[in-house]
Amino acid sequence: MVGMRVQAELGEFLRSRRARVRPEDAGLPLYGGRRRVPGLRREELAQLAGVSAGYYTRLEQGQSPNASDAVLEAVAQVLRLDEAERAHLYTLARPRTHACRHAAAPERVRQGVRRMILSFGDVPALVLGRFTDVLAWNPMAHALLAGHLDFDAPADPTGRPNIARLLFLDPHMRALYADWPRKARSTVADLRLIAGRYPDAPELAALVGELSMASREFAELWSAHPVADCETGPRAYRHPLVGGMMLTAEFMTLPNDDGQRVAVFNAEPGSPSEAALRLLAGLTTTAPRVSTRASCSRSDAAISGKECERCQGAFLRFVS
Template sequence: MNTTTTLGEFLRTRRARLRPEDVDLPDFGGRRRVAGLRREELAQLAGVSVDYYTRLEQGRVGNPSEAVVDAVARGLRLGPDEARHLHRLARPRQVGRSGRGPSAARGPQPVRPMLARLLEQLPDVPALVMGRRMDILAWNRAAAALLGDYGRLAPAERNIARITFLDPASRELFADWTGCARENVAFLHLEAGRRPDDPRLAELIGELSMRSEEFRRWWAEHPVGDKTSGRKRFHHPLVGELDLCYDTLRPADDPDQALITYAAEPGSPSDDALRMLLAWSAAPVG
């Protein structure tokens, strides 16, 4: 992945989504060759020269200061995830990146023992452990009942983004498949900023770009977002509609792994449906 090109693409997409009135600048009219703010307008907001900002967007500023990058982020009205992503792209030597070593990039990622024990101790809570690149490292029986049996997949295919875009069943399972898929693209962009030299991540992005027109289109928009918490609605083939909350829990000393859990509001129809699903999945066959 070419970090210089990515920096320019990120800045251009963020300029394109803003209008002068969005940032309290006068709009003197006239036809604009491109959508959004002009380079000179953003340079004015950031307090730098047009030439300096142009070189920054072209990747020709080798060591921009933290203050300058912060000023550009403020001018672009970036959210916290986007601002951190911009710092990683613009200041790769100053901003630490996790998982840059060869072993982290190429070798298998073992599940943390504590997360594995938590999975065992949450029999009635669908939960899985997500690793680098959105790889699925481990899961419990409840997660298999809700999301599908990852054990039937080859290890290389156990990846949240890959399943979302390439498994037709995911489009039926998620009520808002588009929203889920776009969130995955945003998180992979975050991963690409953290790990620009990860060959397996580059292979995954390349495969999804080749095989999914939707992924390719959304990737070009350069969304950025972390996986934290929220709600997801499911059309489950066995129990029908499910409205579940999810949370992403990361160990403080190992942000490359996360425990993702799903739960229903107590006493809700979704809670009843989830209990029924887990009871069916636990029933002996034959």
């Protein structure tokens, strides 16, 4: 079953990348007439990569698990894959079976990692699980990203905030990003990379299925098959307490914790954004952390983009 999913993922990925390469850009002559497929045909890609059409077809169908580095690199060059896409191709073409232990035991944060993000003080920092669950956050990350949620929510494995879910289904998170479409595409591209690394993960399959059903925007992005690492450049935020900010997120993979990452948010020194972060830090220090488990991050109201009365009340309690 895992093999079939990987084969389908590999085929979808290669077809999506063939579709974006125009024959004339690849140096192929055009003879007029209407082409039945966008981009390169299989036989055209095979010719440019120096392999037989039959071999490339088997590769696209996931039937060549022993494809050489030379073949994969040739295909990557023809398709003009960037670094993240090239790594994704290798992952899909040479799948490894990950143990199903991921479904058996909830992810946990080591105490040393928890103490590390708390030591960051006024710098927002959080720990992401392998499938974008928030495993822990410091008070500043909570105030920056999801002050309307319970601060202790990450401690409950059955109800942890999930960044991808919040981004598409929670109106507070959607409003936080000034360029929400860019953030949405970046998140889906990151999930595609994760799906290649964990093809047998039921948690990820459930998350993708839920978001595909609840969000047309997610479904369209997922079907486009974007692939990229998390963006680390400056991003504009519209925070409900302190206004606009430009923040840069840096991601650090934890080498001893399978798939877990630490995200840290910073502003340019001396900028208005840094002043806004300091203001948020002051508000975070004085504001009580209240339980808001009744918030509707997964409710029909959130899915429709409307805030329910419970969410409004929870947010007013947070800012007061």
